[in-house]
Amino acid sequence: MTVASTRTKVEQALSRSFEAVAARLPGGHAATEARRAAIGTFAALGLPHRRIEEWKWTDLRSALKEALPPAVGGAVTISVSEIDAALEELAGIDAHRIVFVDGRHVPELATPGKIPGLKITPLAEVLLRSDGCAIDRLAGQSIAGHEAVVALNTAFMSDGAVIRLAKGVRLDRPLLLVFARKAEEGRLVTVRNIIALDEGAQATVVEAHLALPGAAAGQANTLSDVALGNGARLAHVKCTLAGDNASHLATWLATLGQASTYHAFQLTARSGLVRNNVFATFTGAGAKLDLAGAFLGRDVEHIDTTLLIDHAVPGCASRELFKGVLADRAHGIFQGKVIVRPNAQKSDGKQMAQALMLSADAEFDCKPELEIHADDVACGHGSTAAEIDEDLLFYMRARGIPLAEARALLIESFIGEAIDKVEDERLRAALSKMTKRRLAGLTAARP
Amino acid sequence: MLEIRNLRVKLAEEEKLILSGISLQVSKGQVHAIMGPNGSGKSTLAYVLAGREGYEVVDGEVLWNGENLLAMEPDERAAKGVFLAFQYPMEIAGVATMTFLRTALNAVRRRQGQTELTTPQFMKRVREEALSLSIADEILKRPLNVGFSGGEKKRMEILQMAVLAPTLCVLDETDSGLDIDAVRIVAAGVNKLRCKDRAMLVITHYQRLLNYIVPDKVHVMADGTIRKTGGKELALELEKSGYAEFKSKALESA
Numbered sequence: 101m102t103v104a105s106t107r108t109k110v111e112q113a114l115s116r117s118f119e120a121v122a123a124r125l126p127g128g129h130a131a132t133e134a135r136r137a138a139i140g141t142f143a144a145l146g147l148p149h150r151r152i153e154e155w156k157w158t159d160l161r162s163a164l165k166e167a168l169p170p171a172v173g174g175a176v177t178i179s180v181s182e183i184d185a186a187l188e189e190l191a192g193i194d195a196h197r198i199v200f201v202d203g204r205h206v207p208e209l210a211t212p213g214k215i216p217g218l219k220i221t222p223l224a225e226v227l228l229r230s231d232g233c234a235i236d237r238l239a240g241q242s243i244a245g246h247e248a249v250v251a252l253n254t255a256f257m258s259d260g261a262v263i264r265l266a267k268g269v270r271l272d273r274p275l276l277l278v279f280a281r282k283a284e285e286g287r288l289v290t291v292r293n294i295i296a297l298d299e300g301a302q303a304t305v306v307e308a309h310l311a312l313p314g315a316a317a318g319q320a321n322t323l324s325d326v327a328l329g330n331g332a333r334l335a336h337v338k339c340t341l342a343g344d345n346a347s348h349l350a351t352w353l354a355t356l357g358q359a360s361t362y363h364a365f366q367l368t369a370r371s372g373l374v375r376n377n378v379f380a381t382f383t384g385a386g387a388k389l390d391l392a393g394a395f396l397g398r399d400v401e402h403i404d405t406t407l408l409i410d411h412a413v414p415g416c417a418s419r420e421l422f423k424g425v426l427a428d429r430a431h432g433i434f435q436g437k438v439i440v441r442p443n444a445q446k447s448d449g450k451q452m453a454q455a456l457m458l459s460a461d462a463e464f465d466c467k468p469e470l471e472i473h474a475d476d477v478a479c480g481h482g483s484t485a486a487e488i489d490e491d492l493l494f495y496m497r498a499r500g501i502p503l504a505e506a507r508a509l510l511i512e513s514f515i516g517e518a519i520d521k522v523e524d525e526r527l528r529a530a531l532s533k534m535t536k537r538r539l540a541g542l543t544a545a546r547p
Numbered sequence: 548m549l550e551i552r553n554l555r556v557k558l559a560e561e562e563k564l565i566l567s568g569i570s571l572q573v574s575k576g577q578v579h580a581i582m583g584p585n586g587s588g589k590s591t592l593a594y595v596l597a598g599r600e601g602y603e604v605v606d607g608e609v610l611w612n613g614e615n616l617l618a619m620e621p622d623e624r625a626a627k628g629v630f631l632a633f634q635y636p637m638e639i640a641g642v643a644t645m646t647f648l649r650t651a652l653n654a655v656r657r658r659q660g661q662t663e664l665t666t667p668q669f670m671k672r673v674r675e676e677a678l679s680l681s682i683a684d685e686i687l688k689r690p691l692n693v694g695f696s697g698g699e700k701k702r703m704e705i706l707q708m709a710v711l712a713p714t715l716c717v718l719d720e721t722d723s724g725l726d727i728d729a730v731r732i733v734a735a736g737v738n739k740l741r742c743k744d745r746a747m748l749v750i751t752h753y754q755r756l757l758n759y760i761v762p763d764k765v766h767v768m769a770d771g772t773i774r775k776t777g778g779k780e781l782a783l784e785l786e787k788s789g790y791a792e793f794k795s796k797a798l799e800s801a
Contacts, residue, residue: 490600495637498597499647499707500625500655509650513641513690 111146113167115139117288118255124172125258127227138254145248157433157465158375158404160249164347168319170256171287176201178312180209183278186310188537189530190339195276195306202282203258203289209278217269217301223260223292249349249377253323256290260323263294265301267329274304274335274527279322281343286316293324297332299357304335304524309350311343317372318343323351328360330384336364337527339534342371344399351377356416358384365522366393367531368403369538375404382416382444389418392521394531396538397430397462404433411440411447411477420451423518425511426462427542436481437469444474451481456488456514458542504543511539549573549715549746554607556595556771564605565591567771575714576743580757580782581750583768584790589750590634592768593719596748597631598624611715625651626658630713632704634720638692644703647691648673648710655711676709680736698729705736716740716747722756734759754786769793 107115118139125135147164148155178201184191198220199209205222245251261277279291295305309322320342328334342348348371356362368374380389395403409418424432434453455464468481488510496506515535522528549572556566565588573579583589595602596609598621609616616624639647653663664672677687680702692700701721708716718737722730737760741747749760757765757779765781766773767790774793775781 492637492639494597494599494621495633496639496647496651497621498599498625498631498633499651500622500658500711501651502622502654503620505650505654506622509642509647510639513639516641 107143107146108161110164110167111161114252115143117167117170121170121172121256125256126224128229131227135255138251141245141251142248142255145246145251148248154406154435157431157435158373158402160349163373163402164319168286168288170258171202171204171283171289172258174202174204176204176206176282178206178209178280178282182312183209183280186280186312187278187308189533190276190306190308193274193276193306193526193530195274196271197276197278198261199278199280200259200261200291201280202287203279203291205259215271217266218271219264219266220275221262223257223262223294226262247351247377249321249375250323250351253290253292253321253351256288256321257292257323258290260292260294263296263305265297265303267298268300269298270302271304274306274524276306276308279307279309279320281311281315281318281320281346283318284314284316286318288319288321290321292322295324295334295336296327297329297334297360299329300331301329302333304337304527306337306339306527309338309340309342309348311341311346315343317345318347320346320348320350322348323353326352326354326362328354328356328362328387330358331360332357333361334363335523336362337522337531338364338366338376339531340366340368340371340374340376341534342374344370345372347373349375349377352379354378354380355383356380356387356389359386360384361388362390363521363523364389364391365519365531366405367395367519367535368393369396369535371401371403373402375406378405378407379410380408380418381410382413382418385413385415387416389416390521391418391420392518393422394515394518394535395422395424395432396515396535396542397424397432398427398542399430400428401430402433403430404435406433406435407437409436409438409449411438411444411449413441414444415446416444417448418450420453421518421521422453423515424455424464425458425515425539425542426455426464427458429459429461429463431462432464434465434483435467435469437471438479438481440470440472440474440477440479442473445476447474447477447479449477449479453483454514455485456511457485458488458511508539508543511543512536515539548575548610548612549748550610552608552610554592554595554609555605556591556602557605559601559603565602565771566595568607569768569771569773571766571773573746573748575746577763578741578747578749578760580760580762580765581748581768582752582754582765582782582785584794585752587768587793588771589768590719593631593717593748593750596624596717597621597629622654623658625711625713626655628714630708630711630716632701632708632716632718632721634723636692636700636704638690638695640690640693642691644687644689644691645673648687648707651707652710673706673710676706679739680706680709681732682706697724698726701725701729701733702736705733709736709740714745716745718747718749720750720752722751722753730756731759754782757782767793
């Protein structure tokens with residue numbers, strides 16, 4: 101079979117890139133093996149395209165115009181103030197900080213001291229040591245076999261945070277993982293995090309994916325692998341401000357142990373092309389998933405949220421609420437698939453996706469999908485795409501609120517419903533301010 | 548003073564006039580009631596005064612304190628003291644009632660060249676007014692009108708009116724859907740706002756509300772015009788005879 105001959109230039113370039121940098125990617129023998137296997141998988145799959153159902157609105161084969169050189173090695177100089185400025189309100193959150201710039205850990209900017217029961221190791225170190233557990237996870241991801249983006253992540257991953265929280269440990273401050281792009285030439289940055297909470301552990305993890313001023317539009321492939329032990333509780337926030345024309349492919353793989361709680365939120369704005377792909381699997385009964393997101397699109401930005409929620413065991417509850425504001429020719433996509441396996445009785449799933457359309461040229465494609473194989477379940481979904489309600493605007497104006505302010509208030513309240521899902525008050529306030537600032541850019545009078 | 552002169556209005560996309568020559572004057576300090584059968588154009592008059600889109604003024608003018616009201620945007624009118632209590636108040640999910648009230652009050656005050664109220668000043672003002680309308684504190688924290696009962700929504704309209712302190716109050720069917728206790732509370736709230744600097748136009752289908760808000764004048768509207776004007780006793784007459792007299796003419800012309 102001559103697989104390569106049917107591949108596009110970008111696909112071929114990615115495979116060549118791998119050969120060029122393979123020797124410089126971190127890892128011992130086991131990691132190298134995993135990378136080789138992954139690039140082989142990618143070579144067989146190619147980039148996802150519109151004929152693959154899950155990717156029909158995000159055709160990477162046509163959207164990715166070039167394969168940027170992978171960011172490997174090289175020293176980075178960066179100051180705390182540069183990071184703080186890019187973090188906006190998130191900088192003010194009292195958090196343990198771990199910083200990655202262009203896919204490399206910057207140890208001097210890390211702030212966690214010694215916290216009993218918490219172990220944070222840069223992925224690069226883990227790979228070098230060929231730490232059995234981490235490598236097992238890389239190989240054990242069944243999803244990697246048919247997701248080209250995940251395979252690429254395995255092949256190219258340069259660093260990330262490997263976080264392990266011991267049984268019963270509760271972190272009092274959030275962990276803030278900063279992924280900043282600084283390179284002035286476009287680069288492919290590939291990071292992977294492994295977040296494992298042992299039984300009864302509790303934590304808040306915030307991922308901030310940012311572009312520093314002057315950074316070139318790059319490509320990012322980021323993956324977070326989350327494992328929640330029995331009764332563990334994780335609040336997981338992802339803030340994606342990847343920058344104009346940047347592409348950002350993100351995958352979250354989560355397994356939820358018995359009676360665990362996974363509270364996740366994703367804010368996406370000011371990014372050229374984003375795919376947020378979440379795979380969440382219930383592995384223990386009585387677990388809860390609360391997944392929410394807010395996305396703001398302008399210009400020709402493309403923001404895709406695709407979820408696969410797998411009720412593999414009985415008695416679990418999943419909630420999804422995603423809200424987007426789309427201006428200009430922005431394209432929002434929501435695909436939410438909920439599978440209820442034959443034995444997963446008493447599953448409870450509710451899903452809602454809503455978009456507020458600020459322009460007639462904006463587009464929102466929504467595909468909720470329920471695949472139910474059990475009979476005693478309560479599952480529902482809904483979606484809407486609407487313009488701002490003129491009657492509401494009139495009501496507000498009749499109370500003296502000027503048109504622009506009335507519009508802004510309505511849009512904020514629309515998106516605010518999703519942000520309200522963030523339980524941590526300080527985080528919620530920070531995300532809310534960051535969103536508000538970007539909404540102002542969305543609603544500013546433009547031709 | 549509110550002066551409506553030969554106001555002729557149609558829906559933007561239709562030919563038929565909804566208001567076919569309304570003339571009316573309400574001086575400050577006065578309360579006028581507008582009564583009439585369904586479809587007589589009462590609500591249209593309220594909407595046109597407040598500046599709702601979708602209507603086309605074919606002829607006539609509306610002056611408020613000598614200024615051309617029809618040339619103003621709805622929010623400008625509000626800043627000039629115009630207030631419409633809606634027949635069907637809007638639900639605004641995600642905007643707390645307090646936030647909404649404060650945004651509106653500050654917007655009006657800015658336009659009027661006044662400073663914005665401090666938080667304690669604002670809270671005090673809202674709480675006092677809410678108390679007299681039997682509106683619980685807890686409701687003020689909820690999104691505006693979302694999940695409110697009919698009575699709560701109407702009381703909320705009067706609360707907004709009290710907080711914004713307009714000088715021209717237009718109440719559109721404020722009594723509709725209310726039980727008698729709610730009518731009393733709402734009417735007391737309105738009566739409290741009666742003063743020499745304030746003109747009120749109370750639109751109602753039933754005479755009942757006018758037992759509690761006693762008008763200086765009553766106008767009967769039918770087919771888009773004012774067919775009869777009288778004192779408060781006119782409302783009582785209508786209660787006995789109904790709108791038959793006015794409806795029959797409508798039928799003849801149809």
